[in-house]
Amino acid sequence: MIALLLALGSSLAYGCADFLGGLGARKAHVLRTVLVAAPASLLVELLVWPVLGASFSAGALGWGAASGVASAAAFVLLYRTLAIGPMNVLSxxxxxxxxxxxxxVGLLEGEHLGTAGLVGLPLALAAVVLVSAGHGAGSARPSRTALLLAFGAGSAIALQLVFLHQAPADSGVAPLITGRAISSAVTLAAAALLRRRLGSERPAYALSATAGVLDSLANLLFLLAARSGDLTVVAVITALYPAGTVLLARGVLAERVHRGQLLGLGAAALAVSLLALT
Structure with missing residues (x-):
């Protein structure tokens, strides 16, 4: 149950972070947004270091660095994806x-699910599909470029989560700090190389920084959830974060929510209830 609650918190934080990051990337080049978000994330992880501790072993540094590279790619691809829109489909x-x-990865590592989990897991995946399926009359259709970016962002996020899960369980927040430091360095290097293409628009500092803080919180909650529960369940619960993004996009941007998406939100709630019984 603790792992489930942590995963739900991670899902909520990811959903809010993606929404704010996507909005920020609409106001300036995506790299300018990430240059604000990534350091803000690192600051949060440094602040929790004294509380949760950190052991910078070879495993923590290696897996943390790998997650950082994946995180940098995820930041850029995801915020660019959401900037193109529509958020309620691409997220x-x-x-x-x-x-x-x-x-x-969780199943290959030998994780097993009970009867409720065997029903809840595919239902949760179906819920994500339902939230993204169908456009309905008057809804915006994503371009091929946007869909490719969405697949790329999803792959980068998946790798980041898997790499974090592989880090030693007794390493504290060391993998997060290492990963965020690496992702910030990679982003800074990319911005330096592409500085002439970044334009003159200033990023939305408050939106971008808040997105970074929420993303850091989401990573922390995911790491704690994965250490106290099965990766198979934690990853699926965390992946329900589009529910928050969709609802925020509906309330703030007036993006249309299709009937199928509402059904998906209901399926997600039922799936979480079933997975809580595992």
Missing amino acids: PVTALVSAALPVA
């Missing part, structure tokens, strides 16, 4: 892709 597509690899 769920990204989430579905991001759930597949961690679930496969």
